[in-house]
Amino acid sequence: DKNLILVTGRAHPKLAAEVAEQLGIDVLETTAYDFANGEMYVRYTESVRGADVFVLQSHSNPVNQAIMEQLIMIDALKRASARSITAVCPLLGYSRQDKKHRGREPISCRLVFDLLKTAGADRIMSVDLHAAQSQGFFDGPVDHLIAMPVLVDYIRDRFSNQLDNVAVVSPDAGRIRVAEQWAQRLGGGPLAFVHKTRDITRPNQAVANRVVGDVAGKDCVLVDDLIDTAGTIAGACNVLKDAGAKSVTVVATHGVLSGPAVDRLKNCGAREVVLTDTVPIPEEKRWDGLTVLSIAPLLASAIRAVFEDGSVAELFDTYPE
Amino acid sequence: DKNLILVTGRAHPKLAAEVAEQLGIDVLETTAYDFANGEMYVRYTESVRGADVFVLQSHSNPVNQAIMEQLIMIDALKRASARSITAVCPLLGYSRQDKKHRGREPISCRLVFDLLKTAGADRIMSVDLHAAQSQGFFDGPVDHLIAMPVLVDYIRDRFSNQLDNVAVVSPDAGRIRVAEQWAQRLGGGPLAFVHKTRDITRPNQAVANRVVGDVAGKDCVLVDDLIDTAGTIAGACNVLKDAGAKSVTVVATHGVLSGPAVDRLKNCGAREVVLTDTVPIPEEKRWDGLTVLSIAPLLASAIRAVFEDGSVAELFDTYPE
Numbered sequence: 159d160k161n162l163i164l165v166t167g168r169a170h171p172k173l174a175a176e177v178a179e180q181l182g183i184d185v186l187e188t189t190a191y192d193f194a195n196g197e198m199y200v201r202y203t204e205s206v207r208g209a210d211v212f213v214l215q216s217h218s219n220p221v222n223q224a225i226m227e228q229l230i231m232i233d234a235l236k237r238a239s240a241r242s243i244t245a246v247c248p249l250l251g252y253s254r255q256d257k258k259h260r261g262r263e264p265i266s267c268r269l270v271f272d273l274l275k276t277a278g279a280d281r282i283m284s285v286d287l288h289a290a291q292s293q294g295f296f297d298g299p300v301d302h303l304i305a306m307p308v309l310v311d312y313i314r315d316r317f318s319n320q321l322d323n324v325a326v327v328s329p330d331a332g333r334i335r336v337a338e339q340w341a342q343r344l345g346g347g348p349l350a351f352v353h354k355t356r357d358i359t360r361p362n363q364a365v366a367n368r369v370v371g372d373v374a375g376k377d378c379v380l381v382d383d384l385i386d387t388a389g390t391i392a393g394a395c396n397v398l399k400d401a402g403a404k405s406v407t408v409v410a411t412h413g414v415l416s417g418p419a420v421d422r423l424k425n426c427g428a429r430e431v432v433l434t435d436t437v438p439i440p441e442e443k444r445w446d447g448l449t450v451l452s453i454a455p456l457l458a459s460a461i462r463a464v465f466e467d468g469s470v471a472e473l474f475d476t477y478p479e
Numbered sequence: 480d481k482n483l484i485l486v487t488g489r490a491h492p493k494l495a496a497e498v499a500e501q502l503g504i505d506v507l508e509t510t511a512y513d514f515a516n517g518e519m520y521v522r523y524t525e526s527v528r529g530a531d532v533f534v535l536q537s538h539s540n541p542v543n544q545a546i547m548e549q550l551i552m553i554d555a556l557k558r559a560s561a562r563s564i565t566a567v568c569p570l571l572g573y574s575r576q577d578k579k580h581r582g583r584e585p586i587s588c589r590l591v592f593d594l595l596k597t598a599g600a601d602r603i604m605s606v607d608l609h610a611a612q613s614q615g616f617f618d619g620p621v622d623h624l625i626a627m628p629v630l631v632d633y634i635r636d637r638f639s640n641q642l643d644n645v646a647v648v649s650p651d652a653g654r655i656r657v658a659e660q661w662a663q664r665l666g667g668g669p670l671a672f673v674h675k676t677r678d679i680t681r682p683n684q685a686v687a688n689r690v691v692g693d694v695a696g697k698d699c700v701l702v703d704d705l706i707d708t709a710g711t712i713a714g715a716c717n718v719l720k721d722a723g724a725k726s727v728t729v730v731a732t733h734g735v736l737s738g739p740a741v742d743r744l745k746n747c748g749a750r751e752v753v754l755t756d757t758v759p760i761p762e763e764k765r766w767d768g769l770t771v772l773s774i775a776p777l778l779a780s781a782i783r784a785v786f787e788d789g790s791v792a793e794l795f796d797t798y799p800e
């Protein structure tokens with residue numbers, strides 16, 4: 159008989175606890191601490207022999223530590239004869255560095271996949287990779303889950319009586335396909351995108367310019383994969399308001415919320431910001447206008463599906479390419 | 480014609496500059512910064528195509544960041560068609576986690592070697608690994624340099640007139656072979672070691688007990704590979720003084736100096752503490768009784784030897800097993 163085990167690094171234990179609850183199991187107890195020099199120690203307190211082990215670690219800041227801890231955890235599982243090891247990375251670190259933009263750059267996203275493989279991961283599970291293509295970086299199965307259904311359900315509820323007034327807006331020409339999916343799921347309303355220029359020498363800064371598409375009087379749902387410093391999103395909010403939007407709701411899967419993000423989101427004129435908890439969002443980064451949806455049910459279903467028959471097709475079959 | 484390039488991560492740029500000076504070259508300029516979410520960006524400003532590249536990074540605290548940065552640097556070199564890539568890790572991170580002490584533990588030292596290989600390192604260079612056996616973890620050439628000659632020369636100068644009164648002391652039964660090498664190089668004086676017990680549940684704490692060997696009236700040279708919190712060394716100093724040592728000089732290759740280390744070393748009764756700069760030792764961790772010897776000449780000779788004919792045999796042929 160098969161044996162499902164969930165372990166977690168120290169990046170996002172709350173999410174692991176919620177996933178475990180959904181699965182009706184306990185998170186396996188792990189001893190984990192930092193030595194005085196910053197090296198990490200990990201040990202499992204119970205046997206993992208012969209088990210299908212899922213190692214949950216969100217690559218939240220401090221991201222390098224989160225990644226290294228997960229690698230060490232996987233190494234220990236491999237040496238303790240786990241039957242299979244799935245690295246569950248709700249947010250995969252370095253997923254934005256998925257191609258060389260100029261010569262002599264790394265492809266760090268590919269590197270992270272390679273490192274997980276080398277440590278001993280047989281399989282990777284992640285939610286909304288920055289580019290779906292990155293799945294191909296792993297030499298093995300990747301369960302690429304999408305948060306869209308979770309987010310769409312919430313938005314549909316929110317605008318139940320005025321769905322026909324909702325316009326889905328992409329903050330970026332590069333993400334229009336995703337906005338298209340959204341519009342389709344919401345019932346085929348209008349689409350728009352913000353035509354933005356980026357200063358390549360200052361990658362955390364984005365310059366939002368003008369709206370392409372008609373948003374005047376519309377309830378805009380501005381959809382992105384990840385909010386980091388929120389420069390892009392706040393800029394997009396501003397141009398939408400300037401273009402006569404009735405309201406703006408910001409929706410994103412990964413709420414990284416670095417540095418000025420919270421202030422920017424509070425002051426960008428958005429009615430509501432909706433995120434999932436793929437990365438921990440601590441109390442001090444929450445405010446009244448923020449809604450955090452749990453990603454635990456999605457992860458739990460995928461883990462159960464992989465454990466039972468190795469397939470999560472039904473969870474990602476609608477992902478846009 | 481061949482082309483030697485030295486690049487460095489951000490952990491110990493001063494050492495890289497010194498090594499470059501010894502080699503008569505410049506460190507290749509690298510753009511390196513942290514994104515707002517803690518992810519790192521690296522790019523080389525000049526071509527590395529066809530070159531034999533040495534990537535110097537000491538795995539000093541924050542060690543996980545140092546390792547990840549080196550991995551990303553190696554990835555970028557590989558993709559930029561470097562001819563060969565040598566990871567130069569004066570202190571190799573996780574080198575103390577070189578075996579499983581109990582079930583369900585990782586072998587993180589092996590993992591670090593595997594990660595470097597996966598990123599694209601063809602060759603590893605390091606100084607005084609915690610256990611020489613760890614060389615075997617890498618599937619390729621490892622240049623395992625020893626700092627002992629550098630340290631021995633300094634001690635010989637220091638005690639030039641009283642060399643016959645010097646006793647070499649190992650802080651630990653496990654390192655007596657190294658102390659033996661030392662005693663031999665210093666001219667065959669007496670040997671001693673501290674019989675110590677360790678509390679396995681608190682790995683950064685060590686309990687020093689009693690001296691085995693005669694140290695009364697002797698100038699003791701207490702030799703270790705790495706000083707982290709200095710608990711072991713300070714304890715050993717104390718028992719040596721109690722056993723009637725005339726003086727104690729502490730000598731170690733890697734001065735990690737975490738937490739209470741500096742205070743302990745200042746107050747342990749040692750006459751002098753002698754370290755190398757395999758890890759950066761900032762001003763605020765230096766005091767009058769501390770001598771820091773440069774490891775740059777050793778690294779530079781090894782890099783030159785590898786570059787010229789791929790062999791550094793003469794630099795490690797005396798390493799004790």
Ligand SMILES: Nc1ncnc2c1ncn2[C@@H]1O[C@H](COP(=O)(O)O)[C@@H](O)[C@H]1O
Nearest residue numbers: 252254255259361362386514515516518
């Ligand atoms: N953590 C990060 N924060 C901000 N920008 C990043 C990060 N990682 C990679 N990038 C950059 O973001 C860009 C990729 O974004 P995109 O072109 O929108 O897919 C590239 O210029 C990357 O170098």
Ligand SMILES: Nc1ncnc2c1ncn2[C@@H]1O[C@H](COP(=O)(O)O)[C@@H](O)[C@H]1O
Nearest residue numbers: 193194195197573575576580682683707
């Ligand atoms: N960074 C570290 N700081 C302190 N102890 C460590 C560190 N890394 C590994 N260890 C432990 O140190 C012991 C190895 O030391 P030794 O037996 O002297 O070779 C093992 O118990 C390790 O778990």
